[in-house]
Amino acid sequence: MIKNYFKTAWRYIKKHKAYSLINILGLALGIASCLIIFLVVQYELGYDQFYKKSDRTYRVTLNQLDFNPSVSMGVVPALRTDFPELEDVSQVWYRKSALLEIHNEKYEEKGMMYADKYFPEIFDQHWLEGNPKTALTDPNSIVLTESIAHKYFGNKEAMGQFIKLENKYNLKITGVIKNVLGNTHLPFNMIVSFATVENDVKGMMSNFYAIADGSFAYIVTPKNYHISQMQSLMHGFIEKNWGKDIAKDAKLPLQPLTDIHFDQRYLNNTISYTTSRETYYALIAIAVLIIIIACINFINLATAQAIRRAKEVGVRKVLGSTRSQLIKQFLGETTFMVLIAMILGLLVTAFFLPLLSTWLSLKISIAQLLQSSVILVTVLVAISIIILAGLYPAFVQSAFRPIESLKSKPSLTFSGLTLRKSLVVIQFAICQVMIIGTLVVAYQIDFFENRDLGFDKEAVISFKIPDKSKTEVLRNELQNNPGVKQVSFSSGAPVISNNFTSFTSPESGIKKEDVTELKFIDEDYTKMFALKMLAGESVQRTETSDNDSVHNVVVNETMIHKLGIQDPQKAIGKYILLNGSWNATITGVVKDFQSESKHKKIRPCVLLYNKNAFFMVSARLQTSNMNQTIARIDKAWSSLFPQNVFSYEFLDDHIAAWYSQEQKEYTAFKLFALIAIIIGSMGLYGLITFAAAQRGKEVGIRKVLGASLADIVFLFSKEFVILIAIAFLIAAPLAYYIMYNWLQSFAYQINIGANIFVIAILSSFIIAAFTIGYQAIKAGIVNPINSLRSE
Amino acid sequence: MLQLKNIYKWFNTGSNRTFILKDINLDIKQGEFVSIMGPSGSGKSTLLNVMGMLDEPNEGKYIFLDQDVLHMKEKQRSEIYKSHIGFVFQAYHLIDELTVYENIETPLIYQNIKSGERKGMVADMLDRFQIVGKKDLFPNQLSGGQQQLVGIARALIVKPKLILADEPTGNLNSKQGEEIMNIFKELNGEGVTIIQVTHSEKNAEYGSRIIHLLDGRIEKES
Structure with a gap:
């Protein structure tokens, strides 16, 4: 029986190729989307859960005015003494990059950390x-x-070899581990024993x-163990x-390990990005x-063709099939x-998958498709x-009753038209919600990266000065480089290396300490970054030393507002x-200028001159021959600082990195909106093909009566115009509601403008026009003789 | 074999009631070969459908093999016609997606007969109608006469006691028609009851009994 069903099914598929292709391709795309989304969600929601003790592991963090994942190195030894019942206590000092020397060659490598x-x-x-x-x-x-062992030692034994770190420590390789999985908040490549630096950081341990x-x-x-009890202690x-x-x-909040990836209070100083679980529920x-x-x-296609x-x-009924057998047959097909x-x-x-892993910066391999959970999901889907x-x-x-369907000229009617139309409306509505969503994300990202920054980020690179005694030599060198337009020395460009300090203003009645950003800048800084002076002047070059206690400072608008000053x-x-x-x-x-991501409100900021704190160079380059310019800077820099490796960063890239999570969401939105549109369009194409065939005779009669091609195209299109409009009435408020809520997670957001909705409905019309157009025109230009020939 | 008592069938158009069958009383014995004749719209096909339990009358009583079928549940009724009745249609009504072999085999599948047994039964049927060579062809690769042969083979495969044929030769030329009628004759000789609807006087003559219908009534019998 089953064999018989499958045989008919296969022959039916072969006979109605277009119909089957639409169905199978649509479903295949749908299943593929589901699988990809499942893998992404499993990856993201599975952050740090693969550690055996993950459910009992906590990170001790600091909450003082702000949330900071880093704490004083004095905390760990104190915890060991005061909470002997803890199973493990460990100190990690994560350095984003490290300078390595292997076989007399220097390298800069990412993901180094010290750990006990x-x-x-x-x-x-x-x-x-x-x-x-x-x-x-x-x-x-x-x-x-x-992978690191392989990168530097090839197939040779790495164990027992030596690596020099930061021109200072001579390290022996005492272990090689498998690469760390991608979905951890602590993605390291190298662990140096904490004992190596313990003496160097002793001074910091005593200070909270x-x-x-x-x-x-x-x-x-x-x-x-009751963590809340420990928290209260x-x-x-x-x-x-x-x-x-x-x-x-x-306060020292105890943050569960598995929440770290989703705790967006700790936006600063995190090694890996944080995200919200809601994003993945949305996916x-x-x-x-x-x-x-x-x-x-x-x-839609099945009911449209039911009469066939x-x-x-x-x-089959006459031959003895029961209805349930027929239902089984159709379900079998x-x-x-x-x-x-x-x-x-x-x-x-x-x-x-490999392509998508790159787009969405995930470490997911094809092998993961063979996991039992993936197979289970596939089957469930x-x-x-x-x-x-x-x-x-x-x-x-x-x-269908046999007596009606077996007449030599069946007069069967099952139109199911209302149902079909409603379903088409749902499809259009879903597509429109996704189009609107994608547009909102796109506009928001553009706003993030390019609007209202308060400074000019174009063609600016930033790099370190390892030795401040050579500042003036480097400045001369850069100023003589024809590819460099402007140079400024500071503790960091507007978006790089933030320092914070406390401030009070007894004069303005602020007695409780508040937090402010602190930037040490030279006299060219405000000009170079095109910061807009609202009053007074920028900083002057002075011979200040670290011990000075009187300073002239420039502050941002937010700061004066804190002080209660408007003008x-x-x-x-x-x-x-x-x-x-x-x-x-x-x-x-x-x-005000953007020094942190727009996820957060701008904070007070103080800019002052202190050449002892100029760790960073910012240089605006001519846009032509940038590579040559950078190569020349590299050469000059490397000859000044032979102990170090030159590395630089464009401000553009630095800013974009803040929004990498939103970029990923945007990519995902774009991709899945496109897939939804493709599947929906295929269905629409199938329906219109069927309608064109079914109404062939009507079209013929209309043409004989004088209808033009335009009339015929209009005949087929007007219904869909109405359906799109109805779908829009459902989609627009729904999308507005969803995206409005999404935008509220940022401190600064765009307004959802009418243009977004106009684009959404216009694109629906254009997509529908392309889908319907071909079949409608085809039906319109058929010679009526063909369709009216009596059977 | 079957008795129809005071069978009425009608439909309402507005306030008018149009009768398709009006007070039909019929008694058909096992082994008879009955031809139903009458002009278009006289109710022949409806009568055949009522006898085949594909359609229900509005009024009356229908006894098939001593069972009152109109009071049965759909399932029981289909159980009866599944095992006792074979249908032959004017338009053949073969399943386009199935081969000759599979078309003939289908009723056996619905009777849950095992695969091995089915093979033998279909082979016998193909032999009998000399269409072994055509067994892997699809209906649209056959002539009308050949399609009707397959239709009859399919009707006979379940060894029915009764064959209901609705203008079995209507779409065939006279030579093919004659062949089909001879097969019916032969089947009737083997004891199968046959009821056919036909337009053709000549074909009606194959039967042992002719019922003439006019406007839903039995006008005369001969």
């Missing part, structure tokens, strides 16, 4: 060589990942607020170790919507098509498609107290 010997206990890795228990015990030990960026403290609680813990004053303001919703679109195609199969239904679509979908996924798409048409088709002119001459002891006189006010 307890680290492997918490973050279990697959050790290829070395002993996890001892590899990080001794000073001057380093553990490499497989001496926080090295990337200094993370991890704990593992015993089983059945933290206040006493701070007081005992660092005193009452600090305990008053500072799951998109997967469901795409499947619905594909199922609607199936239902009426005769077969009649015959659907199953057959879905199976083909499933295989095709898997192939499409496997084919595009297939079953739901069979039920969603197959059941209704099967019931409709099996209901920038009135701020000139006011005093603020920085870092508890520096008296600063405001000599200039600058318009």
Whole structure:
């Protein structure tokens, strides 16, 4: 029986190729989208969950005015003493990049961190060589990942070899581990034993607020331990170790390991981006919507063609088939098509996965398609498609009564037109919501990266000065480089290397310490970045030293607003107290500029001259021959600082990196909106083809009566124009609501303008016009003799 | 074999009631070969459909093999005609997507007969109608006469007691028609009851009994 069904199904597919192609391709694309979304969601929601103790691991973070993932290195030893019941406590000091010297060659390598010997206990890795228990015990030990070991030592044994770090430490390789999975908040390539630097950082350990960026403290609680209880003890813990004053303001929140990826309060100083779980729930919703679109195609085409199969239904019933047998047969056919679509979908996924992994910067390999969870999802998706798409048409088709369908000229009517139209409206509405969503994300990203920055980021590169005594030599060198337009020395370009300090202003009645950004800039800075002075003047070159306690400073608008001043002119001459002891006189006010991502509100900012803090160079380049210019800078820089490796960054790229998460969402939105549109259009094309065939006679008569081609095209199009309009009425408010909420997660956002909706509905019309146009015109130019020939 | 008692069938158009069958009383014995004749619209096909249980009368009683079929559930009724009745149509009504072999095999599948057994039965049928060579062809590759042969083979495969044929030769030329009628005659000789609807006097003559219908009534019998 099953064989018989499949045979008919296969022959039916072969006979109605266009119809089957639309269904199978649509379903295959839908299944592929589902699989890809599943892999992405599994990857993102699975962050850090692969560590064996992940459910009991917490990161000790700092909450003082702001949320900071880094804490003083004094916290870990104190935790060990005060909470002996903790299973593990580990100190990590993550450095984004490191200078390595291997076989007398220098390299800059990413993902280096210091970690103590307890680290492997918490973050279990697959050790290829070395002993996890001892590899990080001794000073001057380093553990490499497989790919790093391979990169520098090829197929030679890396164990026991030496690497020089930061021109300072001579490290012995004591272990090689498998590459760390991509979905961890701590993506490292090398671990240097913390004992190596312990003496160098001793000074910082005693000070609660001496926080090295990337200094993370991890704990593992015993089983059945109440973390809330430990959290409540933290206040006493701070007081005992660092005193009452600090305990008053500072908290040490214990952040669950598996929440780190999703905790967006810690936007700054994170190594890997944070995201919201909602984004992935939204992706799951998109997967469901795409499947619905594909199922609607199936239902629409099947019911539109139901009459074609009426005769077969009649015959089979007369030959003794029951209705349930027919339903089984039709479901069998659907199953057959879905199976083909499933295989095709898997192939499409496997084919595009490497490309998508790059687009969405995920580390997902094709091998992951063979996981049991992926197979389970594929099967579940297939079953739901069979039920969603197959059941209704099967019931409709099996209901035909043989007596009617077997007449030599069947006068059957099953139009199901209202249903079909409603389903088409749903498809259009889904597509429009996705178009609007994509546009909103696109506009928001453009706004992020290019609008209202408050400074000029074009063609600016930024790089380090390792040795400040050579500042003037470097400045001369750069000024003599014809490819360099402007140069400025500072603690960092507007978006790079933020320092923070506390401020009060007794004069303005601000007694409680607040936080401000602090930038050390030279006299060219404001001009070079085209910061807009609202009042007063920029900083002057002075011979200040670190010990000075009187400064002239430029502040931003947000700062004067904090001081309760609205008119920038009135701020000139006011005093603020920085870092508890520096008296600063405001000599200039600058318009607010973006120094952090637009996820956050702009903070007060103080700019002042201090050449001892000029760690960074910013150079605006001529836009022609940039590569040559950079090569020349590299040469000059490298001869000045032979101990170091030149590396630079464009401000553009730095800013774009803040929004990499939104970029990924945008890519995903674009991709899946496109897929939804393609599937929807295919269905529409199928329907219009069918309608054109069915109404051939009507078109013939109309033409004989004098209808023009335009009349005929209009005849086919007007219905769809109405359907698109109805869909728009549903989609527009829905999309507005969803995207409005999405935008609220940013401190600064665009307004959803009417233009977005105009584009959405126009694109729907254009897509529909292309889809319908061909068949409508084809029907319109057929010679009426052909369609009116009597049978 | 079957008795029809006071069978009425009508449909309403506005306030008018149009009768298709009006007070039909018929008693058909096992082994008879009955031809139903009458002009277009006289109710021949409807009567045949009622006898084949594909259609229900509005009024009356229908006894098939001593069972009152009108009071049965759909499922029981289909159980009866599945095993006792074979249908032959004017338009053949073969399933386009199935080969000759598969078309003939289909009723057996619905009777849950095992694959091995089915093979033998279909082979016998192909032999009997000398269409073994055509078994892998699709209906659209056959002539009308050949298609009707397949249609009859398909009707006979379940060894029905009754064959209902609705203008079985209507789409055929006279030579093909004659062949088909001879087959019916032969089947009737083997004890199968045959009821056919026909326009042709000549074909009606093959039957042992002719019923003339006019405007839904039995006008005369001969």
